[in-house]
Amino acid sequence: MPSRISAYQLKLQFDDPAPIVPGLGNLQQIADAIAAAHAPAIRLKPLKVSGHMRRTLGSFYPTLSEIRLNARLLHLGSDDEIRLVLLHEVAHAIAHHRSPKAPAHGLLFKDVCREIGAEPSKYVDVAQRKWGERTRYAARCRGCDREVMRRRRFASARCDCGVVIEPRRWQVVALKEGGERAVIGTSAPPVRRRSRWRWPGR
Numbered sequence: 001m002p003s004r005i006s007a008y009q010l011k012l013q014f015d016d017p018a019p020i021v022p023g024l025g026n027l028q029q030i031a032d033a034i035a036a037a038h039a040p041a042i043r044l045k046p047l048k049v050s051g052h053m054r055r056t057l058g059s060f061y062p063t064l065s066e067i068r069l070n071a072r073l074l075h076l077g078s079d080d081e082i083r084l085v086l087l088h089e090v091a092h093a094i095a096h097h098r099s100p101k102a103p104a105h106g107l108l109f110k111d112v113c114r115e116i117g118a119e120p121s122k123y124v125d126v127a128q129r130k131w132g133e134r135t136r137y138a139a140r141c142r143g144c145d146r147e148v149m150r151r152r153r154f155a156s157a158r159c160d161c162g163v164v165i166e167p168r169r170w171q172v173v174a175l176k177e178g179g180e181r182a183v184i185g186t187s188a189p190p191v192r193r194r195s196r197w198r199w200p201g202r
């Protein structure tokens with residue numbers, strides 16, 4: 001859990017175009033209302049959206065007193081799934097506030113979950129598998145300036161104009177229901193493996 005940001009991370013953050021994140025809707029109000037009712041002295045930072053989380057759906061950072069939510073979850077998850085994840089993280093925040101040394105998913109955490117209406121479990125049931133079908137990777141062609149869109153983050157891709165591009169990073173695009181789309185972050189292509197077959201005679 002990062003308590004401070006290294007120079008390396010800082011550089012990455014400057015390199016990346018800021019992900020376009022959705023409005024958090026009423027999630028901030030929900031978090032604030034629960035915190036006010038169950039832990040009035042808690043001082044939580046405003047919710048943040050992360051375009052870098054892959055498998056993690058949400059995180060509570062105790063040293064920052066901050067909850068971050070996965071941008072993919074916010075664009076591709078159902079309202080119920082988003083709510084479950086938010087409440088899980090708010091429960092972590094309140095449990096940490098009451099007893100900073102208590103185990104993360106221990107008895108105190110489960111009690112807080114029941115108190116605020118969160119699932120008293122370590123994992124939240126979210127159908128993440130389905131999200132893959134509605135995720136695309138986009139990059140701009142340096143030949144014709146059109147957008148090249150793929151289902152996977154290939155190391156290279158041939159545009160319809162014939163130019164082969166090797167994007168340093170792909171934009172991660174969520175295709176929402178109703179045809180709407182949103183850029184939710186960027187992702188580096190896989191590292192290209194060297195061929196196992198070497199040219200003989202070296």
Ligand SMILES: [Zn+2]
Nearest residue numbers: 088092105122
């Ligand atoms: Zn947890």
Ligand SMILES: [Zn+2]
Nearest residue numbers: 141144159161
């Ligand atoms: Zn092109």
